[in-house]
Amino acid sequence: TPLYLNGFGGLKWFRPLKIQHLLELKAKFPDAKLVVGNTEVGIEMRLKRIQYKVLISVAHVPELNVLHVKDDGLEIGAAVRLSELLQMFRKVINERAAHETSSCKAFIEQIKWFAGTQIKNVACVGGNICTASPISDLNPLWMAAGAKFQIIDCKGNIRTIMAENFFLGYRKVDLTSGEILLSIFLPWTRPFEYVKEFKQAHRRDDDIAIVNAGMRVFLEEKGEDLVVSDSLIVYGGVAPLSLSAVKTKEFIIGKNWDQELLQGALKFLEIDIFLKEDAPGGMVEFRKSFNT
Numbered sequence: 001t002p003l004y005l006n007g008f009g010g011l012k013w014f015r016p017l018k019i020q021h022l023l024e025l026k027a028k029f030p031d032a033k034l035v036v037g038n039t040e041v042g043i044e045m046r047l048k049r050i051q052y053k054v055l056i057s058v059a060h061v062p063e064l065n066v067l068h069v070k071d072d073g074l075e076i077g078a079a080v081r082l083s084e085l086l087q088m089f090r091k092v093i094n095e096r097a098a099h100e101t102s103s104c105k106a107f108i109e110q111i112k113w114f115a116g117t118q119i120k121n122v123a124c125v126g127g128n129i130c131t132a133s134p135i136s137d138l139n140p141l142w143m144a145a146g147a148k149f150q151i152i153d154c155k156g157n158i159r160t161i162m163a164e165n166f167f168l169g170y171r172k173v174d175l176t177s178g179e180i181l182l183s184i185f186l187p188w189t190r191p192f193e194y195v196k197e198f199k200q201a202h203r204r205d206d207d208i209a210i211v212n213a214g215m216r217v218f219l220e221e222k223g224e225d226l227v228v229s230d231s232l233i234v235y236g237g238v239a240p241l242s243l244s245a246v247k248t249k250e251f252i253i254g255k256n257w258d259q260e261l262l263q264g265a266l267k268f269l270e271i272d273i274f275l276k277e278d279a280p281g282g283m284v285e286f287r288k289s290f291n292t
């Protein structure tokens, strides 16, 4: 059954079971916080003392919990927990052609170093995306992998946006107060298309990254050579948002996949990923060294 509880200080907590009910609540309370795992909101309320007035638990809304294998990729509801997603990735890499699951393999590796099991069992995909932390371990990968986000508004209209264009600034995303993230579409990779993850933290286990990244290259055979036909390289932990290395991408597209390309790309990365001496987060020299 749907639930509504009143808490101390006028806090309202709702648990809708239908998307329609959720959209009505969001229309009525545009500032409401959606919760699934509460691993971001709980910290904001308890440690940072932010007082949210309305919380909507969306963990039981079926449309936000879909996990569908499609011909062209994977459809992932925004409230799907990271542990469930991990299981699905493991299933598809066994069932599908190897070239299709390069992104899935990168996600499996990245989720391995994402928090501990308890957090992964409750934390959802959409919570990580919409928090838009500059050090999110997954957002650089959604972007690099060419994922698309489906957004639904209070009237039920759905629009699609590339993950690459969704992050606008420090914890700022392309969502109005009347919109929520509905699902994520992760396309299968093509033959000669490779996605790779990267995370450097103080500890291997259960630690926030210092720098992380998601990278994709799509190669084409031209005679004897392999030429880069498309690419996206995204870094976390180097700017207020997950940052796409645009100049590097432009440089490598159309070039042969060889040592010369690597050396050239490293020069362009220095331009794309620019950290000032006093950049927030410190350890500037250390962080820069990951680009070289």
Ligand code: FAD
Pocket (backbone or CB within 6 Å): 032, 033, 034, 035, 036, 037, 038, 039, 040, 041, 042, 043, 064, 078, 079, 113, 114, 115, 116, 119, 122, 123, 124, 125, 126, 127, 128, 129, 130, 131, 135, 136, 137, 138, 179, 180, 181, 182, 206, 207, 208, 209
């Ligand atoms: P919640 O706290 O329930 O919600 C988060 C936010 O997202 C809220 O503002 C909510 O309004 C919004 N939101 C949720 N769903 C939607 C939706 N459908 N549409 C619009 N907005 C929505 N993160 C990493 O990247 N890497 C780590 O290694 C990592 N380790 C962690 C370790 C610990 C101990 C903790 C506490 C957190 C860690 N995190 C890490 C961050 C966190 O676990 C993730 O961001 C998590 O995925 C958030 O999901 P949630 O369900 O808990 O979000």
